[in-house]
Amino acid sequence: MLVFKCPYCGIEADETELSPGGEAHLKRFGPGSSDEELEGYLFNRENPKGVHFERWRHVYGCGKWFHAARCTATLEVFGTYSAQTFEPPKEIIDIIKAKRPGWKWRNLS
Amino acid sequence: MSKRLAEGGLLIDRNKTIKFEFNGKKLSGFEGDTLASALLSNDQVLVGRSFKYHRPRGIVSSGSEEPNALINLGEKEKFEPNQRATTTELFDGLKAASQNHWPSLNFDFGVINNYLARFLPAGFYYKMFIHPRPFWKYIYEPFIRQSAGLGRAPSQKDNSQYEHFYAFYDLVIVGGGIAGLNAALTAAESGLKILIMEQTPEWGGRCLVDFSKIGDETSSEYVSRLLSELRKFQNVTMRSRMMGAGVYDHGYILGYERLNDHLAADEGPRHRLWRIRAKQIITATGSIERPVSFPSNDIPGVMLASAVRDYAVKFGVATGDKIAVYTNNDDAYRTAITLNEVGVEVPVIVDARMSGGGALAERAKALGIRVENGKAISKVFGKKRVEAIRICEHKDSGKGNEKIECDCIAMSGGWSPVVHLYSHCGGKLKWDEKLALFKPDSSAKPTSHDGLPFVTAVGSANGSLLMHEVLKDAWEGCLSVIKAAGGKVKTKNFKVIEQQYENSLQAIWIAPHDADIKKRAKIWLDFQNDVKINDVELAAREGFESVEHAKRYTTLGMATDQGKLSNINGLAILSSSLGKDIPKVGTTTFRPPYTPISLGSIGGSARDELFQPVRKTPMHDWHENNGAYMEPVGQWRRPFCYPQFGETYAKAVEREINQTRSSLGLLDASTLGKLLVTGPDAGKFLDMLYTNMMSTLKIGKCRYGLMCSENGFLIDDGVVARIDEQTWLCHTTTGGADSIHAHMEEWLQTEWWDWKVYVANVTEQYAQIGVVGPNARKLLEKIGGLDVSREALGFMEWKDGKLGKYDARIFRISFSGELSYEIAVPAKQGMAFWDELIEAGKEFQVMPYGTEALHVMRAEKGFIMIGDETDGTVIPQDLNLNWAISKKKDDYLGKRAQERSFMVNPNRWKLVGLETLDGSVLPDGAYATADGVNPNGQKSTQGRVTSSYFSPTLKRGIAMGLVMNGPERDGEIIEFPKIDGTAMQAKITSPVFYDPDGEKQNV
Amino acid sequence: MSDHQNERVMRSYSGYVKVSEKTTVGMLTVRGDFRSSKFKTSFTKAVGTKLPKEREVILARNDIAWMSPDELLIFCDYADVSNLSQNLQMELKDQHHMLVNVSDARALFEVSGSGIREVIAKLAPVNIATLEIGEIRRTRFSQIAAAFWLTSETSLSVICFSSVADYMFNLLKTSSMLNSKVGDF
Amino acid sequence: MKRYSVFAVAREALRYHQGWSRAWKSPEPKKNYDAIIIGAGGHGLATAYYLGKNHGLKNVAILEKGWLGGGNTGRNTTIIRSNYLQDASAAIYEKARSLYETMSQDLNYNVMFSPRGVMMLAQTQHEIRGYKRTAQANALQGVSTEFISPEKVKSLVPIINIDGPRYPVLGALWQSRGGTARHDAVAWGYARACSDMGMDIIQQCEVTGIRHENGQVQGVETSKGSIDCQKLGIVVAGHTGVLADMAGFRMPVEAVALQALVSEPIKPCMDVVVMANTVHGYMSQSDKGEMVIGGGADGYNNYTQRGSFHHVEETVRALIETFPIISRLKMLRWWGGIVDMTGDRSPILSKTPVGNIFINCGWGTGGFKAIPGSGWAMAELMAKGHSSLTEEFSLNRFKEGKFIDESVAAGVAH
Secondary structure (H helix, E strand, O other): OOEEEOOOOOOEEEHHHOEEEEEOOOOOOOOOOOHHHHHHHHOOOOOOOOEEEEEEEOOOOOOOEEEEEEEOOOOOEEEEEEOOOOOOOHHHHHHHHHHOOOOOEOOEO | OOEEOOOOOOOOEEEEEEEEEEOOEEEEEEEOOEHHHHHHHOOOOEEEEOOOOOOEEEOOOOOOOOOOOEEEEOOHHHOEEEEEHHHOEOOOOEEEEEOOOOEOOOOEHHHHHHHOHHHOOOOHHHHOOOOOHHHHHHHHHHHHHHHOOOEOOOOOOOOOOEEEEEEEEEEEEEOOEHHHHHHHHHHHOOOOOEEEEEOOOOOEOOHHHHOOEEOOEEHHHHHHHHHHHHHOOOOEEEEEOEEEEEEEOOOEEEEEEEOOOOOOOOOOOOEEEEEEEEEEEEEOOOEEEOOOOOOOOOOOOEEEHHHHHHHHHHHOEEOOOEEEEEEOOOHHHHHHHHHHHOOOEOOOEEEOOOOOOOHHHHHHHHOOOOEEEOEEEEEEEOOOOOOEEEEEEOOOOOOOOEEEEOOEEEEEOOEEEOOHHHHHOOOOEEEEOOOOEEEEOOOOOOEOOOOOEOEEEOHHHHOOOOHHHHHHHHHHHHHHHHOOOOOOOOOOOOOOOOOOOOOOOOOOOOOOOOOOHHHHOOOEEEOOOOEEHHHHHHHHHOOOOOHHHHHHHHOOOOOOOOOOOOHHHHHHHHHHHHOOOHHHHOOOOOOOOOOOEEHHHHHOOOOHHHOOOOEOOOOHHHHHHOOOEEEEEOOEEEEEEOOOOOOOHHHHHHHHHHHHHHOOEEEEOOOOEEEEEEOOOHHHHHHHHEOOOOOOOOOOEEEEEEEEOOOOOEEEEEEEEEEEOOEEEEEEOOOHHHHHHHHHHHHHHHOOOOOOOEEEEOHHHEEEEEEEOOOHHHHHHHHOEOOOOOOOOOOOEEEEEEEOOEEEEEEOOOOOOOOEEEEEEEHHHHHHHHHHHHHHHHHHOOEEOOHHHHHHHHHHOOOOOOOOOOOOOOOHHHHOOHHHOOOOOOOOOOOOHHHOOOOOOOOOEEEEEEEEOOOOOOOOOOEEEEEEEOOOOOEEEEEEEEEEEEEOOOOEEEEEEEEEOHHHHOOOEEEEEOOOOOEEEEEEEOOOOOOOOOOOOOO | OHHHOOOOOOOEEEOOOEEEEEOOEEEEEEEOOOOOHHHHHHHHHHHOOOOOOOOEEEOOOOOEEEEEOOEEEEEEEHHHHHHHHHHHHHHHOOOOOEEEEOOOOEEEEEEEOOOHHHHHHOOOOOOHHHOOEOEEEEEEEOOEEEEEEEEEOOEEEEEEEHHHHHHHHHHHHHHOOHHHOOOOO | OOOOOHHHHHHHHHOOOOOOOOOOOOOOOOOEEEEEEEOOOHHHHHHHHHHHHHHOOOOEEEEOOOOOOOOHHHOOOOEEOOOOOOHHHHHHHHHHHHHHHOHHHHHOOOOOOEOOOEEEEEOOHHHHHHHHHHHHHHHHHOOOOEEEOHHHHHHHOOOOOOOOOOOOOOEEEEEOOOEEOOHHHHHHHHHHHHHHOOOEEEOOOOEEEEEEEOOEEEEEEEOOEEEEEEEEEEOOHHHHHHHHHHHOOOOOEEEEEEEEEEEOOEOOOOOOEEEEOOOOEEEEEOOOOOEEEEEEEEEEEOOOOOOOHHHHHHHHHHHHHHOHHHHHOEEEEEEEEEEEEEOOOOOEEEEOOOEOEEEEEOOOOOOHHHHHHHHHHHHHHHHHOOOOOOHHHOOOHHHHOOOOOHHHHOOOOO
16 A cells, blocks of 8 residues: 655655655657557566656546656655656655666666 | 363353353353353363364363364354354354264264374375276265365355444554553554554463562563553554454555354444555464474374463363473473362373473472373374373383373473464565574564565564563564654663573474374374375475475465464474475465465455445436436446336347337437547647547547557447537447546556646536437427537537537437437436426327447447457458548557558458348357368358347348458358257348338438 | 526534535636646636645635646636636637636535544545645545545545446545444544 | 376275375486476476477477466466457467366366356447457357347346346347366366476476577576576466576566455356456456456566555445345455566567577466467477467567557456
């Protein structure tokens, strides 16, 4: 039973007040993209046993989507942040690096 | 015999007699008794039968670890199977019956299994009943099934109430023994908000029974003082009869509060399930005594030493006239001493240790009790009751012939900390070799959302078995979590309490030590499931080496006590069979709940009218009062049709359609989604959402639009109206109101967050009514107000204004093919407006129509329905809706996906109309077959029916379907097999069966 | 319009708290850019008060509730919504905003008595002990979306969608039955 | 290997069962195998079994990180049915169901397949249409199902409340030859049979790397050393992503927790399996007497085998509404498993971007019922390079948009 702090309204929201939305920071591929790009965008999700960036919506609260950095093996939450970002903010990255030495994600390490 | 002592019993009130029944026998006990203590006070030692061999079973314990004393409790709507007698408080009129026997507890045919026991070892059913094949289904399984199960199945609906409660604490302490109470007191001073819960009705745990004095106080003075000190703290909540059922991630813990189980009649909710968030949790859950594994240790009268002591001290019950004690540790000497003090004979204390016990043993000896060190019980005499024992040297195979008479055996094989709650969320355990127990590994506690530990075990739950250790551990454990729970540590010195020296335990996993195979086949590990030492050894021999394999193969620990008594003993046998150390083999996983909790409490108040919300339109009650047959549509209930004069639903639908097509019908369309989209970028946004171009829609006009998922599939459709320069009103399907709203918000917030668009779901602001049929205009003109003439309000136009006295927005749209207006009024005006339409419509014989008539009329007209023509695999192109897909747009959601190879495959199934040759109705969902079979031998298909109805208008069956290359095959006849083996033939046609030129709606 | 509004009979229930439905309340949703000083000025000019802070409900003649970082809900007399809306429209006309009359789309209940926090705790996953007077909490009550705020230590208001008003009423009723007091507050 | 029979048990009983030998051997890995299967769950073991039995490939190792059958094979609700809508699904699940019928005899191990019947309740008009369509499809697929009336439902399941005020039972899709089996026995039976064919089941052996050169698999690195192989099958359910990562490709799967629970055992009161998809719950009664209850999966990635409690609440309240007598029963045990969900919720049985690496995953919430069919098809794919049963389940479908979507007929894929 997870708890996340919604960065938009400041509430410590119960999992039952939220709806999960899968991997965060996907890049949309529309017309003009290749079949592989489209497949990757629609289906090939990251599925790490460890640090994961994901989307949640505070659906029973302020209605806003936000992002969370969470460990799928321990359910530790490293932080939540704005959904209007292309990659996790530095402070979140720093927390993860401190807690999970050697962690890598895309071009970040 | 087992009986009530002349005096004593801390918990009972001898002035209050309670009457109850067991197996129809009228018995009595005292207030404060448990059912178990009351049964024992009536010499009812035999209380049930075991699962597999139907062996006689007696009460073993005095608490929630009880494997044997499971009873059918209560009657009718209050009947409950598998209730533990040891945790059932006695109340007036309680009715209990023993389980798993036929015809009676005393004489049970099922005991034949016992005589066949040798042929029914662990896992026997995997090796037998294989041939002949049909025998399993028809003979073996039905037999096994009938003999399985324990309690009876309830036969009536449970009428009790249940509820949930959300609570938030800095610190939750589970267990109200001296460890928990001391931890609570230590933490209370730090100002933390604290909950302490205790599963039994009383506080103090074992200390009242185990110690006469704690420090300078008697144990009951000590507990009373702790309680009164705790009650002074506003920040401490204390709840008894509440069990910590499970610990979940992020500090979530379930508290199972039994409010009424001790009462004769319900007063308010029966159970309350607390759903608690705690910053820190302390488990002061104590420990459970282990049985000793000796031959015939399952005979009624063999009990845990601590339980024998409990019954004497708490309830004034002697569990026998002569009670032998068998132990491997000092604690059981307390039982002997206590029994001696209350005047029960203890013929012998059999101590497995050569070196014997410490100070307590000396005291026992001083009282004149015979103590035999280095001995074992090699045999128990008696079948349904212990009659005598034979003792022998422990380091032996069981020779020796001294027979000692006794009618009860108080055994103690050491103690196992209750680590369940600590382990539920991933806490790791370590093996303590000296004490022979698994205890929490304080370096690997369960971690919470912040990655930091949040569950700490204290007291004997943490492996600190001696009283002074318990107190110290509770103190230290509590100090270690106060800061994490958000409190300030106020250090006071810990007051050391001295305790008598105890000699250390000696682990004995099998007694006598060299028991031969015959004896090992009689040494029980799991009393309920009948798992013996030789069963675990067999599992090991056959390669079931992992503890999970052995558990599942033998069913050890899978009974309703979930192995509270048996797990460690079984694990030790498995380890020695494998020649491995116990910690190498490890434990099985601890899963919630700690003891079983009622399904009712899990459901909470969500039953009957609160089972799920029913969403209601403003006219909902009218529909119900006017005989509508309602169908669930999501959480709404919509009229399917309005049967009259006992007519069938089909007839009602026919009548509604005929009347609508010929004169006038009314539809409650309020459930259709209405989403308001506004802003400078709203047009651009809708162009991305819809396959059509919405930005070019003129103010005052309506346009039918399609929405696809990014995966290309059609997900919703509806009419969009342009309200003003920056505002559009999008109608969705009923199901789409919430999902499409969410879909819009998702794209706006997470992809196009710089676009200036706001969306609001205004579905429930309006009552929306379809006024449909050739007389629709006349009706509106009769009500008066807005000009709804052909010229003033053309097809696919909308207008705001007054209609009669109502604030109306009228859309001239049609989903039936008739002249049709959909009129939205503020929801609170809806009922009055509906009434007025019905009243004013009388001259046109107006009829309300339901969803089925709606569906048939749209099918007659060839309109698609989301959920019928679409099923999540259909793209707009399949439905020949290319006209609604803008060619001018570079992009819309789903556009790229629709370019994939399978989506542009020319052989996709496409929408057509289907007319049966004989006018009958094609079955729902029927498939059109093609020649041959596919590589997997399945009949080849070339299409399927998506909607099929009897059309009252055309007086024949009509259908829509998806057929391979369908639109190019107009007039072709294809075949639809039915399930009964016959087939129907249908001609491919246009899907528009009625008024193809739209003459009816464009008037 | 109140003369022919079709209103259900105002429901109420007295358990260990009192539950009553308010059926003549007007509600106006306002969306806009709260960070913009221009928006703030226009809003104050039209409504007469400043914008509420995060999760604040300004308890006044017209309660104003902060619903999300870009959404407010203004409560007023049912008949006053269109005036209020027109005033705001006038002030905000050259700014990106949204005004929606939701008076008919929401139901409002008042709960009063000394056990109100406890009744809510049976329904919502909210740490209600720390909720302050005038602080809105949007959450779920059992299976439906809801928002509530304390108007005093012994009274609170709850809103939900009007289609589930019956369900909400039954929830509150069941939770406040006399013999179901928890005694945790 | 000693054959199991009532006579063998009787013979052994006379010597207190001292003569039983190991059900499967516990060897050290060899240097080289013709084929390696990673994952000794039901699907992995069945794959190995049919590689040997159908294709004569017996120089096979099955590597298991933990204990065989210790994953989802041993933690599901044991339902077996094949009443699927789409042809590809119906084919493989029906293959599986039919193999279950003779499994006890094939393996000489009683897996207690109990064809007691599976019913899926229709509680809305939409579900009626969906299930009627499924029945039509099944008739052409050679799967025996029928749409039955509420009265028939009641006669088969007397404890059901068909007049529930909220969702009355309007009918049901009934597969009389569906049922349940003893889940552990399936893994154990296959393991014993594989071991008997000379295959090596290597438990406590974690794969740490996958070696491939020039697009061809070479072998694996494990906690018990390096092992070469000609062919490699990855059959690891929830951990598919981790293994695919080692092989250097990505998979359209995500790991989520699925939960189930059982009540305390009671005397038999329900002989068939009932699934109520509108209210999201399903229930059967085991031969032991426990009510076995399953519900929904969490919506977020999770490897902890612990799900969120509110799903249990939703499931239980739905089942109390459907079966009012269960309210006073007690939940005995609750647990979670990690299931691998694909983009269309249907499995993947496929070649991969690396030559001679094959993958079998994505069974999501419904893998147990497929075990023998999955193993049969996967073995054929690995041995021959193609199988009609796996054709549609290839990885390519996500690129081509050729999905196998079972949710379309109001069904859930349990």
